[in-house]
Structure formats: structure tokens, C-alpha cells
Amino acid sequence: MIFDLARQSVRDLNGFLHGDLQAKGLPDVQVLSPNGAHSVAVGVNAPVKIAIEGHVGYYAAGMNQHADIDIRGNAGPGVAEGMCSGSVHVRGFASVAAGAAAHGGLLVIDQDASLRCGISMKGIDIVVGGDVGDYSAFMAQAGRLVVCGNAGDALGDSLYEAVIYVRGAVASLGADAEEQPMTAQDHSVLRDLLGRAGFDYDPREFRRIGSARKLYHWNVDANQEY
Amino acid sequence: MCGIVGLLLKKPALRPALGELMLPMLIGMTERGPDSAGLAVYREPVAEGRCKYSLYVSNGRADWPAIGREAGKRFGSDATLDANANHAILTARADRDAIAAWLADAHRDIAVLSAGQAMDIYKDIGTPAAIAERYGFSRLSGTHVVGHTRMATESAVTPAHAHPFTFGEDFCLVHNGSLSNPNDVRRQLEHEGVRFVTDNDTEAACRYIGKRLAEGDDLAAAMTKGFDVLDGFYTLLIGTRDTLAIVRDPFACKPAIVAETDDYVAISSEYRGLAALPGVASAKLFEPRPRQLYRWQVQ
Numbered sequence: 001m002i003f004d005l006a007r008q009s010v011r012d013l014n015g016f017l018h019g020d021l022q023a024k025g026l027p028d029v030q031v032l033s034p035n036g037a038h039s040v041a042v043g044v045n046a047p048v049k050i051a052i053e054g055h056v057g058y059y060a061a062g063m064n065q066h067a068d069i070d071i072r073g074n075a076g077p078g079v080a081e082g083m084c085s086g087s088v089h090v091r092g093f094a095s096v097a098a099g100a101a102a103h104g105g106l107l108v109i110d111q112d113a114s115l116r117c118g119i120s121m122k123g124i125d126i127v128v129g130g131d132v133g134d135y136s137a138f139m140a141q142a143g144r145l146v147v148c149g150n151a152g153d154a155l156g157d158s159l160y161e162a163v164i165y166v167r168g169a170v171a172s173l174g175a176d177a178e179e180q181p182m183t184a185q186d187h188s189v190l191r192d193l194l195g196r197a198g199f200d201y202d203p204r205e206f207r208r209i210g211s212a213r214k215l216y217h218w219n220v221d222a223n224q225e226y
Numbered sequence: 227m228c229g230i231v232g233l234l235l236k237k238p239a240l241r242p243a244l245g246e247l248m249l250p251m252l253i254g255m256t257e258r259g260p261d262s263a264g265l266a267v268y269r270e271p272v273a274e275g276r277c278k279y280s281l282y283v284s285n286g287r288a289d290w291p292a293i294g295r296e297a298g299k300r301f302g303s304d305a306t307l308d309a310n311a312n313h314a315i316l317t318a319r320a321d322r323d324a325i326a327a328w329l330a331d332a333h334r335d336i337a338v339l340s341a342g343q344a345m346d347i348y349k350d351i352g353t354p355a356a357i358a359e360r361y362g363f364s365r366l367s368g369t370h371v372v373g374h375t376r377m378a379t380e381s382a383v384t385p386a387h388a389h390p391f392t393f394g395e396d397f398c399l400v401h402n403g404s405l406s407n408p409n410d411v412r413r414q415l416e417h418e419g420v421r422f423v424t425d426n427d428t429e430a431a432c433r434y435i436g437k438r439l440a441e442g443d444d445l446a447a448a449m450t451k452g453f454d455v456l457d458g459f460y461t462l463l464i465g466t467r468d469t470l471a472i473v474r475d476p477f478a479c480k481p482a483i484v485a486e487t488d489d490y491v492a493i494s495s496e497y498r499g500l501a502a503l504p505g506v507a508s509a510k511l512f513e514p515r516p517r518q519l520y521r522w523q524v525q
Contacts, residue, residue: 036497055497055511074511076496077481095513096478114513115478133478134516 006033010040017067021046036076041069047086061088064105080107083124096133099126102143108197115152118145121162127197137164138174146193148201156209164209165190167201178212227377228389228402229255230463230482232493234370234470234522240489245366250502251494252354252363252373258402258495259375262388263357264349266398266465268524269368271343272317276304277395279316279325280339280347282385286312288336300328311360313339315346337386337423342396344467349374349388369524372465374400381426391429393436396467401428402495403459403480411455431456435464449473449519461514463493471521478516485509491522 003013013031021027031052034040038057041050044067052060055073063082071079074092083102090098093111100116102124109117109126115133118126118140127146134152137145140162150168157174164177165186173179182204190203231251235241244267252263272278294307297316305318316325322341329336340347348361354375358364374389381387390398405411408427411434416422420433434455438448445464452473459479464471472493474482485492485500487509494500503509514520 035501036499055501057496057498074497092511093513095481115516135477 001027002030002032004032005035005037005040010037013040014042017041017044017046017048017050021048034073038076041067044069044086055092064088074111075109079109080105080124083107093130094128098128099124104143106193106196112149118143118162121145125193127193127199129197129199131168134171135174137162140164144189144193146190146197146206148199156211158215159209159211161211165203165206166209167206170207170209173209176212176215177209180208180210182206182208227258227379228400229258229375229495229499230400230402230461230493231255231373231375231495231499232371232463232465232470232472232491233373234491234524235489236491236525237489241369242367244368244371245362245364247490247503248366248371248373249358249364251492251499252358252375254499254502255375255495256354259377260353261378261383262349262351262376262385263354263374264347264376264388264390264400265363265371265373266340266345266347266390266392267366267368267371268344268396268465268467269346271467276317276319277321277341277343278346279318279322279341280345281314281316281329282337282339282349283312283314283333284335284337284385288312288314288333290314293333293336296332297328310348310362312350313348313361340392340398341394342392342467344369345392345396345398345465347390347392347398349390350385351383351388369468370465370470372398372400372463372470374463380404381424384424387424387426389428390465391426391432393433394440396465397432397436397439398465399428399432399435400463401431402461402482403475405431405456405458405460407457427458431460431462435462439466445469445471445521446519453517461495468524469521471519472514473519474514474516476517478513482514483511484514484520485511 029050034054036057040056040060042062045065047066050069057076059078061069065084067086069088071090075090075094077095080088081100083105085105087106090109094109094113096114097116099107101120107126110129112130113128117132117136119138121140123142131149137156139158141160145164147166151170153171154174156177187203290309297305301318301320308315389400405427408430411430461480
């Protein structure tokens with residue numbers, strides 16, 4: 001099934017994707033000429049393969065469940081936000097807030113991700129081939145963020161139980177984020193994630209950032225200084 | 227929300243097509259800014275000693291031929307006036323004070339939108355497509371252009387509130403975002419003798435940076451101070467006679483994407499604004515990083 005967004009609307013595409021795809025035999029879908037359109041392939045709830053041939057704008061593949069969505073270009077703000085399951089693969093770079101507040105699934109970004117990657121993530125796994133910008137994994141609650149390049153300022157600020165693995169340099173850690181020892185289980189988790197994302201790095205090159213859990217309880221003696 | 231677009235042509239042979247290349251960029255940003263649009267186009271500078279003024283008549287009616295003859299009598303026979311709907315470009319050997327005095331005296335409904343040797347300004351209310359049609363944007367030629375589509379969030383929708391804003395000569399600025407301290411910046415500048423035309427937040431940013439440049443800072447020094455002074459969300463696109471520049475606030479709250487080829491540098495809020503450019507499929511694409519000045523010179 002091919003949708004050419006030079007001739008058809010995003011509403012045509014998403015209307016089809018929201019229909020009964022089981023009854024249609026779970027067809028592979030190809031999207032041509034996205035040209036930066038917003039909300040391409042959002043809210044899909046079926047195990048279909050969707051290939052998007054070009055750059056997308058805001059919120060592409062948001063709220064995905066079950067689908068494997070391949071973006072063969074760059075993604076605008078909020079790619080795969082709110083994803084619950086399935087996978088989203090961005091072949092280029094991603095703008096701000098990639099994978100924001102997502103509960104599950106795998107988001108792979110081959111190149112860099114901008115600021116706030118994985119903000120408030122709630123269970124998604126995100127693997128970024130390049131760098132991530134400032135405030136990535138801000139208030140991240142669950143899931144794993146893997147950064148094969150460098151991380152910007154305030155990485156993991158106010159982190160809950162999400163875990164961050166970074167291969168390169170970290171400009172600065174956010175409040176309550178700390179470097180923690182890598183265990184055999186971390187190596188195993190990381191090997192699996194890197195393998196599924198298609199990156200050939202040695203897990204031993206990565207460091208683990210987790211929550212120091214000092215913000216979990218109100219500390220009256222801190223006098224508002226954190 | 228607003229849209230910004232910028233285009234600088236590296237190859238002189240492309241300069242006659244500046245408007246044609248830019249037009250799909252501006253129209254591509256209509257959803258981000260449907261209520262007003264405007265642009266500054268930079269062209270071959272006028273002869274030394276002459277200055278161009280972009281004029282705008284607020285009531286939509288002006289007897290431009292008569293006003294042109296009047297300018298000729300007042301500022302010398304080589305003064306020219308090129309009318310374009312309710313805008314006109316006056317070129318004359320006269321400084322800004324002389325022009326202002328003449329207009330205050332004889333044409334109170336005509337505003338001076340800009341002054342300089344290279345820059346012309348057009349801005350108005352309506353959709354980008356309607357404004358482009360009204361002023362023939364597709365026929366513009368020049369070295370670079372700074373454009374804007376506006377969705378007003380903090381001040382009125384009038385031609386004066388539309389972007390670009392200007393300061394001094396050949397300096398303009400457009401803005402996507404909202405400043406949280408424009409009144410502080412305005413009060414400080416007014417104290418230093420700067421006059422404002424509107425209550426628009428972008429005008430405060432424009433006059434702040436423009437004044438720093440007028441006092442001798444280069445763009446990098448002006449923006450270093452600007453990052454400390456301007457609070458809020460902003461992607462700013464700046465034009466000078468020979469430069470196109472962009473900065474994003476430290477949180478990169480507002481988007482921007484750059485496409486660079488051997489032929490041009492194109493900047494837009496979103497890729498949608500770049501998609502129609504020839505050769506964009508093989509262009510180097512990147513998002514400007516926060517708190518970093520990017521600039522390109524006319525060669």
C-alpha cells in the first residue's frame with residue numbers, strides 16, 4: 001500500500017492506518033514525499049511495517065502500538081512521543097523531545113538527537129547513534145536511554161528509575177543523576193539493545209548513569225538547595 | 227507560534243531568482259503564521275551618499291507619484307520613489323531625520339519602515355500568499371532575504387506589528403517565540419534614548435541587538451550580551467547588508483533547520499519550508515544548536 005503525500009493528505013494516510021488493518025491482511029505501507037509533514041503515522045495500533053521515504057515534521061509515529069515504523073530521513077520535534085510498543089527507526093537526526101513520555105517499544109535514531117531526548121520517558125528504550133542535547137532523560141521514570149556519542153548539559157536531571165548508558169563525554173549531569181558501576185546485567189542489557197538497534201559497539205565502552213534517589217524524599221535541611 | 231525563513235544565495239547568477247526561490251519557503255510556513263507576513267530583501271547597495279527608505283501608508287491610499295515629485299523638490303532631482311501598492315521605496319540624498327521631518331510635516335499617515343543602502347522591507351497583515359501576491363514577492367531579486375509569517379500571541383495584528391523589525395541602517399530581525407522581559411528591555415533602551423514604534427516583544431529584541439551593533443559590537447559580541455539580557459523563547463533570524471545569521475535560545479524552545487548547498491543557505495522553522503528548494507535532497511541539513519550564533523556572509 002503506497003501513500004504519496006504530494007497527492008494525498010496525512011488524514012488519508014492516518015485514516016487508513018487507524019482502520020481495521022487485520023481485516024486487510026496487515027499490509028506493508030510505504031509513505032512517499034512526506035516533505036516535513038506533521039503527525040505522519042501517529043496512533044497506529046497494529047503490527048504493520050510502515051516505511052516513510054523522507055523527512056517528517058512534528059510528532060511522527062507518536063503513540064505507536066505494535067507497528068515497526070522506519071523513517072528514512074530526519075524527524076521533527078516529538079518523534080515517537082507516547083509510544084507504547086513496536087519500534088521507530090529514524091535514519092537521520094531527530095529534533096527535540098524524541099521519545100517523550102513514551103511507555104514502551106524501541107526508538108532508534110541513527111544520528112544525533114536534539115535537546116530533551118527521552119524527557120519523562122516511562123518505559124521506552126531509546127538508542128541514539130550520535131549525540132544527545134541538553135536535558136536529555138529529564139525526569140525519566142523507566143526504560144533505557146543509550147547514547148553512543150556525547151551527552152549535553154544536565155543529563156538525567158531529576159531522574160527516577162530510568163537508566164542511561166553513555167559511550168562519549170557528558171557535558172554535565174543533572175540534579176540527582178550519578179555515575180554508577182556497570183554490572184554484568186548492564187552489559188547484557190546493553191548488548192541486546194545495541195544489537196537490536198544495529199550498532200556494533202562494545203558494551204564495555206559505556207558508562208551507566210542512574211538516580212542517586214536523593215530527591216525521592218523531601219529534605220527539610222536542604223533549604224531548597226539542590 | 228510564527229514561521230521564519232531566510233535564504234542567502236551564494237552564486238550571483240541565482241540572484242535574479244531570489245524571490246522565486248524564497249516564495250515556497252514563505253508560503254510553506256503559513257500554518258505557523260497565517261495572520262501577517264513580511265520580509266527584508268537585500269539588493270545591490272545604492273550609490274554612496276544616497277539612502278533607501280521603505281515607506282508604508284497606513285490608510286492604504288497614497289498619491290505616490292505626487293509624493294515622489296514632492297520628494298524630488300525637497301531632496302533633489304535624483305530622488306526616486308518606486309511605489310508598490312501601499313509600500314514605496316524612496317531613494318534620496320537625505321538622512322533619516324530629514325525624511326522624518328518631511329513626513330511629520332506633510333504626510334502623517336506614512337511610516338518609515340527601514341533605512342539603508344541595500345535593504346527593502348515589505349510587511350502587512352493577511353496570509354503569506356496574499357501578501358506575496360500583493361507585493362510581487364516572486365519577482366524580487368537580491369543577495370539574501372529574511373522573511374517571517376506571524377501568528378500573534380502577545381500584541382496586536384497590524385502591519386506595524388508584523389516582522390521584520392529594523393534598527394539603524396540595513397539591520398533587520400525576525401523572531402519565532404515570545405520574550406518574557408520585553409518591557410524591561412524596552413524601558414532600559416528608552417532610558418538610553420531609543421524610540422519604539424509598537425509594543426511588540428520582538429521590537430525590543432531588535433532594538434537591543436541593533437543598538438549593540440550601532441555602538442560597535444560585532445554580531446557575536448552583541449548576541450553574547452543578548453543571551454544574558456533577552457529572557458524567554460526565541461529563534462532570531464537577523465539580516466545585515468552582507469550577513470544572514472540565526473540564534474536559538476539556550477533551551478532551543480523554538481525550531482529551526484538549515485539546508486546548505488553550493489548554491490545557497492536556506493533557513494526555515496521547519497523542513498516543510500525547505501522542501502521545495504531545488505537540490506534540497508542532497509543539501510547538508512542541520513538544526514542550529516542552542517545559544518550559538520550561525521552566520522553566513524554574502525560573497
